[in-house]
Amino acid sequence: TFSVEQANKIMATQCPFCSVQCKMEVVEDLSGSRPAYQVTAIPNKASEGRLCVKGMNAYQHAVSRERLLHPMMRKDGALTRVSWEEALEAVSSRFTELQTKHGADTIGLYGGGSLTNESAYLLGKFARVALKTKYIDYNGRFCMSAAASAGVKTFGIDRGLTFAMSDIPMAECIILAGTNIAECQPTLMPYFTRAKDNGAVIIAIDPRASATVSIADIHLQVKPGMDAALVNAMLKVIVDEKLTDEEFIRNRTKGFDAVKEHVSSLNLEEIADYTGVSIELIRKAAIQFGKARTGMVFTARGVEQHADGHMAVRNFLNMVLATGKIGRAGCGYGAVTGQGNGQGGREHGQKADQLPGYRLIENPDDRAYVAGVWGIDPNDLPGKGVSAYEMMELVHGGTIKGLFVMGSNPIVSNPNATLVEEALERAEFLVVADMFLSETAKLADIVLPVSAYLENEGTMTNLEGRVLLRPAGRSAPGEVRHDWQILCDLAYSLGKEQYFPFRQSEEIFNELRVASRGGIADYYGITYDRLRKEEGIYWPCPALDHPGTPRLFGERFAHQDGLAVFQQVDHQSPAEQPSEEYPLYLTNGRLLSHYLTGVQTRRSPVLAAREIENVLEIHPLTARKHRLEDGALASVRSSRGTVIVRTKFTSAIREDTLFIPMHWGDAQNVNRVTNDLLDPNCRMPDFKTSAVRIQPLAEY
Numbered sequence: 245t246f247s248v249e250q251a252n253k254i255m256a257t258q259c260p261f262c263s264v265q266c267k268m269e270v271v272e273d274l275s276g277s278r279p280a281y282q283v284t285a286i287p288n289k290a291s292e293g294r295l296c297v298k299g300m301n302a303y304q305h306a307v308s309r310e311r312l313l314h315p316m317m318r319k320d321g322a323l324t325r326v327s328w329e330e331a332l333e334a335v336s337s338r339f340t341e342l343q344t345k346h347g348a349d350t351i352g353l354y355g356g357g358s359l360t361n362e363s364a365y366l367l368g369k370f371a372r373v374a375l376k377t378k379y380i381d382y383n384g385r386f387c388m389s390a391a392a393s394a395g396v397k398t399f400g401i402d403r404g405l406t407f408a409m410s411d412i413p414m415a416e417c418i419i420l421a422g423t424n425i426a427e428c429q430p431t432l433m434p435y436f437t438r439a440k441d442n443g444a445v446i447i448a449i450d451p452r453a454s455a456t457v458s459i460a461d462i463h464l465q466v467k468p469g470m471d472a473a474l475v476n477a478m479l480k481v482i483v484d485e486k487l488t489d490e491e492f493i494r495n496r497t498k499g500f501d502a503v504k505e506h507v508s509s510l511n512l513e514e515i516a517d518y519t520g521v522s523i524e525l526i527r528k529a530a531i532q533f534g535k536a537r538t539g540m541v542f543t544a545r546g547v548e549q550h551a552d553g554h555m556a557v558r559n560f561l562n563m564v565l566a567t568g569k570i571g572r573a574g575c576g577y578g579a580v581t582g583q584g585n586g587q588g589g590r591e592h593g594q595k596a597d598q599l600p601g602y603r604l605i606e607n608p609d610d611r612a613y614v615a616g617v618w619g620i621d622p623n624d625l626p627g628k629g630v631s632a633y634e635m636m637e638l639v640h641g642g643t644i645k646g647l648f649v650m651g652s653n654p655i656v657s658n659p660n661a662t663l664v665e666e667a668l669e670r671a672e673f674l675v676v677a678d679m680f681l682s683e684t685a686k687l688a689d690i691v692l693p694v695s696a697y698l699e700n701e702g703t704m705t706n707l708e709g710r711v712l713l714r715p716a717g718r719s720a721p722g723e724v725r726h727d728w729q730i731l732c733d734l735a736y737s738l739g740k741e742q743y744f745p746f747r748q749s750e751e752i753f754n755e756l757r758v759a760s761r762g763g764i765a766d767y768y769g770i771t772y773d774r775l776r777k778e779e780g781i782y783w784p785c786p787a788l789d790h791p792g793t794p795r796l797f798g799e800r801f802a803h804q805d806g807l808a809v810f811q812q813v814d815h816q817s818p819a820e821q822p823s824e825e826y827p828l829y830l831t832n833g834r835l836l837s838h839y840l841t842g843v844q845t846r847r848s849p850v851l852a853a854r855e856i857e858n859v860l861e862i863h864p865l866t867a868r869k870h871r872l873e874d875g876a877l878a879s880v881r882s883s884r885g886t887v888i889v890r891t892k893f894t895s896a897i898r899e900d901t902l903f904i905p906m907h908w909g910d911a912q913n914v915n916r917v918t919n920d921l922l923d924p925n926c927r928m929p930d931f932k933t934s935a936v937r938i939q940p941l942a943e944y
């Protein structure tokens with residue numbers, strides 16, 4: 245460390261690694277023989293001046309020697325340094341050639357939930373205006389699509405938390421379902437411990453006794469994929485015990501009778517049997533939640549990444565509505581978004597079916613409005629494309645021949661990674677914009693170097709729907725450009741520069757504000773000037789003098805009639821069940837020190853050293869049955885592929901379930917094994933329920 249007086253640069257910024265978006269200051273001292281860095285948290289209303297180990301070390305990847313510093317093009321089989329002019333000309337001419345030969349939809353674009361709002365917005369516009377292709381989607385499909393689609397159906401709106409984080413300590417009962425906040429969003433945890441100090445009962449629903457579960461009073465250690473059924477049982481108890489809020493149901497909702505009739509007919513013993521949770525615990529949890537005056541339900545990927553993830557979330561929302569726990573202090577629903585801009589990244593047009601402001605690409609009024617903002621004919625806007633994994637299938641099948649990937653590593657993040665790897669090898673032309681030579685970039689024909697969070701000004705929207713301005717503190721190194729600059733440069737090469745005249749991120753944001761005006765995620769009243777003065781503004785914020793909306797649904801829901809909608813949820817067992825050949829469930833997730841596919845955190849020496857290789861969490865009794873030693877290498881195989889990992893014995897996991905993190909590629913990539921079955925409602929893959937078998941690597 246060193247004193248701040250010695251420093252030659254102080255950068256106020258935000259951590260790029262999760263949806264809390266903690267504010268921090270990075271001091272860079274270049275005066276000595278080696279650069280030195282010091283990181284401190286900046287007190288603010290969201291993270292309250294906290295940082296976790298990821299945030300403390302996030303600068304390390306930004307200053308890594310592995311950063312890509314100039315464009316590269318594949319020549320004679322090897323990626324070779326080229327000028328920006330040559331790279332941009334090659335991308336535009338090859339895309340044009342493919343589109344002339346095979347039609348506009350032969351190009352696909354694949355974005356990311358860590359992009360700023362400005363880059364996410366511009367990528368959507370670039371697809372629809374510069375390339376006129378319908379194929380665009382992004383890695384957030386795997387992060388939020390089940391909760392987002394459930395929120396839209398039930399409430400008429402999708403925002404991660406329906407309340408400010410500061411509401412959490414007011415809740416008397418909190419359900420944490422399929423979420424490991426202690427490792428994924430560590431600085432959010434003190435809100436829950438404060439609630440507990442205030443007397444709140446915390447109920448965790450998870451097949452693993454994760455670090456988050458350690459604060460729970462009741463742990464429902466459910467079998468993977470059985471959340472919807474478990475909630476039906478809890479709803480039955482709430483109805484039988486007359487713990488429903490009849491006035492709220494009558495005045496604020498519709499559709500409860502069908503749900504009530506359905507859950508009343510269910511048999512608790514049967515549900516206890518197939519969920520693996522005892523009737524006693526089901527009753528205890530349901531009564532605690534039902535009788536509490538205030539309460540909150542949080543879900544994350546453990547509930548959502550299933551082929552019935554949409555319905556599972558809807559059932560949790562049924563429970564929130566049935567007990568009237570929304571729209572007032574200490575109440576509400578929260579989808580705990582994972583990615584740094586998981587919220588904003590899904591609002592501005594990266595999704596296959598959406599235009600900015602959460603407008604729908606198939607709605608004629610929405611098309612006309614956005615086309616007007618963009619200065620094009622609505623008839624020139626392409627239609628709805630397909631989800632992220634389905635795009636990979638189309639690349640594999642040859643329908644999509646050219647792919648542009650920005651801020652994503654799809655080989656590692658998609659299910660059934662073997663198919664995805666084959667698809668990208670088969671693609672006729674692959675362009676990747678990234679900071680590093682990721683597993684995906686290694687296969688590219690052209691690689692474009694992009695700036696890091698310390699270098700790129702822009703807005704991010706955290707899990708509360710709070711829009712925050714992240715300033716740029718240092719210049720981009722080498723020939724690196726910002727994502728949005730690259731899109732503008734490519735538009736110029738394609739002769740579409742009149743639609744992309746932006747020279748600063750603020751200019752893009754000002755167009756985004758107008759494009760989102762009147763939509764569900766209305767940013768119109770938010771400006772860079774306001775964001776510089778205020779500590780973030782919650783959308784919807786429809787006017788310049790509007791204060792923003794921290795808590796939603798106080799008076800009405802966002803459907804036209806103002807009512808929330810119940811949905812009867814039938815029990816659906818996971819399609820892939822353990823069998824004689826594949827006798828165990830596999831689920832996946834995150835570790836404390838890593839983010840997404842690890843492209844950035846594996847290049848941070850401190851974070852990489854903390855968790856240096858992938859692991860298989862396995863119950864010792866299960867391991868013994870399969871002749872596995874603690875710390876030995878094992879192969880885990882499904883019908884789709886094999887992953888090689890080192891065993892880590894833990895009794896915190898169910899005996900019928902294995903857990904492997906998602907941060908490594910190649911042979912350690914858990915997604916070589918995971919299930920690519922898609923949810924029919926939102927196209928979320930069933931990452932969390934794969935049937936597998938294990939054996940010592942030596943026997944493989």
Ligand code: SF4
Nearest residue numbers: 259262265266296299
């Ligand atoms: Fe904050 Fe999340 Fe970054 Fe940790 S990873 S410092 S909780 S934004």
